Amino acid sequence: MLRYKFLLFLTITFNFISLSSISPSLAQVSSIPQPSEAPLELDLLTKPKGSVITSDTINLSGLSTPSLWWARDSSENKLLDNWIAYPATEKGVGRVDLIVNQQIWSLLDYLERYNFINRLGSTARRDxxxxxxxxxxxxxxxxxxxxxxxxxxxxxxxLNTQDKLRRYQ
Structure with missing residues (x-):
């Protein structure tokens, strides 16, 4: 586990150094939208409306998008508790609100939290x-x-660190 954390630290450090040596233009920085400010709607977990998808949604014709079941059932089973996925609309791109177990989340260090968000974000980005x-x-x-x-x-x-969101590109 220590070796894994060290390799993760080296990867993040290398990526940070690589990205910091490239000076992005203002257009590149501003092209990434801010996260949605819509409130979390926990009632949708038990009463989904319209095309909203949760971890309990079953699609009889195939896999639902985004496909986060494998991530939850494999390595994130105790941390990732549920999710609410809002498909893209005319107003914007699709969004997934992940709900985590606070007890497990509080046991994670900074790199483990970053790694969790990066892994599931990369999975959702594919869709x-x-x-x-x-x-x-x-x-x-x-x-x-x-x-x-x-x-x-x-x-x-x-990543929320002491009640502040810190941005990493």
Missing amino acids: SYNVRVFNYQKELLGTYTCSFNSSPSNCNIE
Whole structure:
């Protein structure tokens, strides 16, 4: 486990150094949208409306998008408790609100939290969804937001550290 954390630290450090040596233009920085400010609607977990998808949604014709079941059932089973996915509309791209177990989340260090958001954000990005991470107290813990207008997608991770969201590109 220590070796894994060290390798993760080296990867993040290398990526940070690589990104900091490239001076992005103002157009690149501003092209990534801010995370949605819509409130978390926990009642949709038990009473989904319209095309909203939760971890309990069953699609009889195939896999539902985004497909986060494998992530939950494999490595995130105790941390990732549920999610609410809002498909894209004319107003914006799709969004997934992840709800995590606060007890498990509080045991994670900074790198483990970053890694969790990055892994699930990358999974959701494949289906053109942005991600927000909450606990059941509706506290925003982090976000993974992308601009899907470019190829590859430009993405930001924001992580709540001491009641502040910090942005990482």
